[in-house]
Amino acid sequence: MAIALILTTSACTGGDLAGGETDAATYRKVVDDVSGRIPVQTIQMLTKTAAEDPRWFEEARLIVESWQRAGIPAELLAVRGAEVARRAFTKKDFDASLLVYGPMPDRIDPDNILSKFTSARAGVSGWNISGYRNAEYDAIYDAQQLAMNEADRIAAVKKAQKLLYEQQPARPFAYPVVGGAYRSDRWDGIQHALGYPVFNIWNSIGATPKTGKRTLVVGTVSEPLSLNPVALESPAAQLLLSHVYDSLVRIGPAGELRNWAAESVQVDGTRVTAKLRHGMRFSDGHPVTAADVAFTIRYLIDKKSPLFAQKLAAVRDVRAIGDSVEITLAKPSPSFVPTTLAQLPILPKHVWEKVANPAKFANAAPVGSGPFVFAGRKLGAEIRFRANKEHFSAPKIDGLVMIVLGGLDAEVGGLAQGDLDMLGDVQNVAQLASVRGKSGITVLSAESIGWAGLHYNMRREPFDDRHFRRALSLLIPVRDIIDVVLDGHGKPAGSPIASSLTKWHDPSLRPFPYDTRAAMKELREAGYVFDRRGVLYFPAAHDDKRLRDNNVPS
Numbered sequence: 305m306a307i308a309l310i311l312t313t314s315a316c317t318g319g320d321l322a323g324g325e326t327d328a329a330t331y332r333k334v335v336d337d338v339s340g341r342i343p344v345q346t347i348q349m350l351t352k353t354a355a356e357d358p359r360w361f362e363e364a365r366l367i368v369e370s371w372q373r374a375g376i377p378a379e380l381l382a383v384r385g386a387e388v389a390r391r392a393f394t395k396k397d398f399d400a401s402l403l404v405y406g407p408m409p410d411r412i413d414p415d416n417i418l419s420k421f422t423s424a425r426a427g428v429s430g431w432n433i434s435g436y437r438n439a440e441y442d443a444i445y446d447a448q449q450l451a452m453n454e455a456d457r458i459a460a461v462k463k464a465q466k467l468l469y470e471q472q473p474a475r476p477f478a479y480p481v482v483g484g485a486y487r488s489d490r491w492d493g494i495q496h497a498l499g500y501p502v503f504n505i506w507n508s509i510g511a512t513p514k515t516g517k518r519t520l521v522v523g524t525v526s527e528p529l530s531l532n533p534v535a536l537e538s539p540a541a542q543l544l545l546s547h548v549y550d551s552l553v554r555i556g557p558a559g560e561l562r563n564w565a566a567e568s569v570q571v572d573g574t575r576v577t578a579k580l581r582h583g584m585r586f587s588d589g590h591p592v593t594a595a596d597v598a599f600t601i602r603y604l605i606d607k608k609s610p611l612f613a614q615k616l617a618a619v620r621d622v623r624a625i626g627d628s629v630e631i632t633l634a635k636p637s638p639s640f641v642p643t644t645l646a647q648l649p650i651l652p653k654h655v656w657e658k659v660a661n662p663a664k665f666a667n668a669a670p671v672g673s674g675p676f677v678f679a680g681r682k683l684g685a686e687i688r689f690r691a692n693k694e695h696f697s698a699p700k701i702d703g704l705v706m707i708v709l710g711g712l713d714a715e716v717g718g719l720a721q722g723d724l725d726m727l728g729d730v731q732n733v734a735q736l737a738s739v740r741g742k743s744g745i746t747v748l749s750a751e752s753i754g755w756a757g758l759h760y761n762m763r764r765e766p767f768d769d770r771h772f773r774r775a776l777s778l779l780i781p782v783r784d785i786i787d788v789v790l791d792g793h794g795k796p797a798g799s800p801i802a803s804s805l806t807k808w809h810d811p812s813l814r815p816f817p818y819d820t821r822a823a824m825k826e827l828r829e830a831g832y833v834f835d836r837r838g839v840l841y842f843p844a845a846h847d848d849k850r851l852r853d854n855n856v857p858s
Contacts, residue, residue, distance in 0.1 A: 320370070320781030320818035328374035331824035332834045341833070341841040344766055346377040350391055350401040353382045355711050356525055359732055362789045363756065364402045370781045374820055375838050386529055394537050394610065396428050396435065398761050400776070403433070405754035406730050407482055409499035409555030410646055412753060414461045414801050414808040415639035418445055421468060421800075424617070431614055435763040436473035437854055449637050457638065462810045465799045469813045471770055471853065475777040476757035476797035477815075479804065480790055483733045483749030485719055485740075486726040490514055493700065494726075496748045497557035503728045505546055506557050509675055509699045517725075518702040523715040524728035527684065527708040532667035533649045534604060534656070536611040542647065544706065547689060548587075548672040549649030552578045552597065552629075553641060561642055565592070565650055565673070569641060574620075576631040576640060581696060586652045587677045594624035599653040601631065607662050615644040675699050684708055719745065734791035751804045755797050762854045766842065770851035771830035777816050778823035 351364035364380055371378040381398075383391070392401045410416050419425065423442050425432035441464060448460035468474070484502025486494050493512035497504045503522055511520050528541030533549060536542060552566040563569060566578040584592035601622045604612040618640065621632040633640060652671050659665045670678045675697055676689040687706040691699040706728060709715045712735055718724040720739050733740075733749045740747045760767040760776070767773060782796045795803070796815035803809050830850045831843025843850060 320784045327820035328824055329838075331821050331828075332375060333824075333828045333832070334836060335833045336836065338833065338835045338839075338841050341844055344377060344832070344840045344842060346379055347371065348379055348381040348399045350381050350383070350388055350398040352385050352388055356385055357712055359712075359735065359789050360402060360404065363785050366781050366784055366789070367402070367758070367779075370779050370818075371776065374779050374823060375834055375840055376776070376779070377840065385526065389537055392433055392759065393431070394429075396433070396761065396763060398759075399764060399767065400761065401433070401759050402756075403759055404480075404756045407499045407501075407750075407752045407754050409497075409504075409559065410643045411802075412498065412555065412559045412805065413639045413642045414805065415449070415637075416643050417800050418448065418461065418464050419614075419643075421445075421464075421473060425614055429608070429610070433759045433761075434473035434767075435761060435854060436468075436471075437762075438467070438471070441467050446635075449639065450635060451638070452636070458808065461801070461808050465801055465810045465813060468800050469798060472760070472773040472777050473762055473853075474757055474759045474800065475773075475780060475816070476755040476800050477780050477782045478756045478786055478790065478794045479797045479802050480732045480752050480756055480794040481749055482730050482752045483736055483747055484727045484730060485716075485736055485745055485747045487719065487722070487724075487744055488746035489744030490517060490725055491520070494746070494748075495557055496750065498559040498750075499555065499753065500543060500730055501748045501750060503726055503730075504543070504557075505554065505675070507726075508547060508701075508704055509697055512700045519705055520701050520703070520725050521705045521707060521723070522726045522728040523707050523709050523718050523724040525709055525712060525715060526729055527687075527706075530667065531670050531678070531681070531687075532662060532665055533651070533670075534607055534609045534612075534659075534662040534667075535665070536609070542611065544687070545649065545670070545672075546647075546674070547676040547704065548670050548674045548678055549651070550584070550592075550673045551648050551650065552645045555642065555646050561646070565597075566645075569645070571641065573636050574633040576633065576645075577628055578631075578645070579628045582627070584673050584696070585694065586671050586673045587692065588652070588655075588671050590652060590654055592650060592652075592673045594627055594629045596653045597629045597650055598622045598624040599657065600648065600651040601629075603651065603656055603662075604648075609662075612648065615647070676704055679703065732790050733793045734789070737791065749793075751795075751802070753802045753804050755800065755802055756794075757797065757800075766850075768850075768852050768854040769830055770853055771826045772832070772850070775823040775826040778819045778826065780816070781818055782815060783818065 349364050349368050352360040354361040368378045391397045421436045423437040426435045444464045451457035493510040494507050550565040554564045556562045567581045568579045570577045618633045620634050623630045675695045679688040679690045681687045689704040739745045762768050786794045798813040798815040801809045831847040
């Protein structure tokens, strides 16, 4: 079999993509005879539509274009955000998916990200989107959970980051600067909060009218398909429902842990005891009891709630004792309170014990104990809430209306025109350029505690091969994405723990460079070849040096 390295002159100027096709051709392994070899199938890049989120779409487009120029067959698969969530999070029906880990407050603890790569969550129903399975990683992850002092936990967290960086089940490529905006000519009491900068529970409670208007109108493109907290499949709808359902604790605006429905929370090894605040009631008048909390935990586990069952996997027992709830964990977990109890909705037992199949329960009129009460919904148009004036942290406004819009541009435009009081979706600040500096509008922003990047589906070929994943990661035009799509509002990412989390982030994990030569080297080392037409083929049996991390049938 004749093998040739086709040599040409590289002319790489400008951004990452300049000269990429020439560079790739220079270092490809090209063979004349490909008989018996199998061509690599076209990779579909899952992303949101341009209409819904132009920046998600443009990031994916630039990556696909880069792969194509390097000779890797790829195409865009653009769908609505709800379908991205269904395919990536619920069904694991994708090749590569662009995802943005938003700045959720509980992401301040590294367990939020690290838990998404454990083998126990690699099944189709799990939160391990990539399907990554690695015993060494699992042991390191367990070590950070069991660490009894902060120094040991930091060391374990950094080991976990390094392994993910080396093996690339996912490729964080940017730490974006994110923000939101509101009509400061109409509202006082709005403060920047860690995570969701503008639309969050603290600002919904604290918003104080400057005019006679007493209903806060918020725009969103992320309408929840369901108001059923048990059936939630992604965190997007959780923010909205957290206005209706109380949790035992909440993450405060500065990232601090605050007691909420719990008057106190005590952790003693594997035992977590929460004492309920006195006098709370659900919106239908029933009192909130410890029995409701214990029921909630058992119910979410028994019914395999997509969003919460795995968060509660460490629970071995839960009991209501008077006005307290005692939770016994399988092992100590420093992250259980901030990442699980802070998100857990307290369900009314008298409502949900009658629901045998929550997956088919619409929960059309949610009953919760939160600072807002559900008031009505027009599907595809709006969701209305009224203030719960009996709540221990009652809102200063009378009501909240979520207006459903078709895209982020329409949302920003609605704020500029005065149709909206606040943006409900966290956005890269480049999206807010048209309202920054505009009279009567304030923009609040900060570096995200999440990241933008790709997940590779390691349940499928060729993504089970570490060489192939690393080759793809080396062909992401990060500089172009940040300069052009994000308008400079972000920085290249390396670690899956955001650089803004300085205590946990490992700065030695430098961002992958855009390097077509290194990418072609990864493919050559594994045994991939190109034919004279530029078609990419899997390694032949006699030359197969792939590093296959999962057992995928060949």
